[in-house]
Amino acid sequence: MLREVLQSEPEIGVANGRAKVTPVIQVENLHRIYDLGEVQVHALRSVTMTVYSGEFVAIMGASGSGKTTLMNVLGCLDRATRGRYVLDGQDVSKLSKNELARIRNSKIGFVFQGFNLLPRTSALENVELPLIYSGVSHSERTKRAREALRSVGLEGRGEHHPAQLSGGQQQRVAIARALVTNPSLVVADEPTGNLDSRTSVEIMEILQRLNAERNITILLVTHEPDIARYAKRVVTFRDGKIRRDGMVEDRLDASRVLFDLPAIDEEEAEAG
Numbered sequence: 001m002l003r004e005v006l007q008s009e010p011e012i013g014v015a016n017g018r019a020k021v022t023p024v025i026q027v028e029n030l031h032r033i034y035d036l037g038e039v040q041v042h043a044l045r046s047v048t049m050t051v052y053s054g055e056f057v058a059i060m061g062a063s064g065s066g067k068t069t070l071m072n073v074l075g076c077l078d079r080a081t082r083g084r085y086v087l088d089g090q091d092v093s094k095l096s097k098n099e100l101a102r103i104r105n106s107k108i109g110f111v112f113q114g115f116n117l118l119p120r121t122s123a124l125e126n127v128e129l130p131l132i133y134s135g136v137s138h139s140e141r142t143k144r145a146r147e148a149l150r151s152v153g154l155e156g157r158g159e160h161h162p163a164q165l166s167g168g169q170q171q172r173v174a175i176a177r178a179l180v181t182n183p184s185l186v187v188a189d190e191p192t193g194n195l196d197s198r199t200s201v202e203i204m205e206i207l208q209r210l211n212a213e214r215n216i217t218i219l220l221v222t223h224e225p226d227i228a229r230y231a232k233r234v235v236t237f238r239d240g241k242i243r244r245d246g247m248v249e250d251r252l253d254a255s256r257v258l259f260d261l262p263a264i265d266e267e268e269a270e271a272g
């Protein structure tokens with residue numbers, strides 16, 4: 001399945017048939033130690049990796065191997081204990097919490113296993129939320145949120161509250177929310193963990209499309225090898241260290257997989 005890569009160096013100049021490959025993420029000797037007073041948990045141990053613009057990377061590894069810890073650091077939700085992190089050419093290792101929050105809001109979109117939507121708020125308002133923090137006007141917010149919902153196939157569902165949507169639709173709202181700020185990086189931690197297999201492929205189809213058409217760099221945590229095969233590259237962690245890093249040779253095309261799957265009546269799926 002994997003072709004080993006050294007330092008994950010792509011063919012410079014031609015990534016995805018596009019010119020110019022720039023690193024989005026450069027981490028060097030990254031450590032994250034959780035200090036619990038009596039014990040210290042060394043969750044990341046000297047992680048060094050580079051992710052280039054337009055890559056689609058699956059992060060795998062056993063439970064407790066440090067995947068979420070890494071995503072939190074790369075997503076600027078948390079800071080490494082030591083080591084260097086350069087995001088989009090900017091060293092973010094030593095930024096204050098406020099500065100990190102600003103960068104997070106402008107450059108990174110998040111998708112979580114549990115969707116993390118506000119329950120008493122419409123899909124449209126959920127998607128608008130990140131724009132409120134960036135001070136975008138109300139009319140512009142609505143326009144961009146509608147566009148983002150359309151890009152995940154949810155036009156016409158903007159007024160629904162999360163409870164009135166299926167799990168797959170809720171996750172699509174979460175993806176729209178992640179996209180609405182035009183991030184250069186989307187970080188998804190087990191986005192298909194709560195979804196059935198067909199719905200999972202639908203989510204992967206959206207992520208593959210965003211990656212291919214808009215060149216959005218995607219980092220996806222998954223423990224399912226079948227899901228990792230939709231990515232272009234797989235990095236496997238064990239005990240806080242990278243154990244394997246390779247390109248996916250037999251990559252799956254989600255739209256083809258969906259085409260071959262037996263169709264489910266959408267209304268029925270929503271009701272069930």
Ligand SMILES: Nc1ncnc2c1ncn2[C@@H]1O[C@H](COP(=O)(O)OP(=O)(O)OP(=O)(O)O)[C@@H](O)[C@H]1O
Nearest residue numbers: 034036041043061062063064065066067068069070
């Ligand atoms: N906030 C925290 N405080 C202390 N220890 C933590 C904290 N978060 C994670 N850990 C520990 O750090 C290690 C890595 O945890 P992490 O959540 O990154 O694993 P993971 O690979 O995402 O696992 P899973 O597949 O179960 O989600 C584990 O030993 C975990 O117990």
Ligand SMILES: [Mg+2]
Nearest residue numbers: 067068069189
């Ligand atoms: Mg985790």
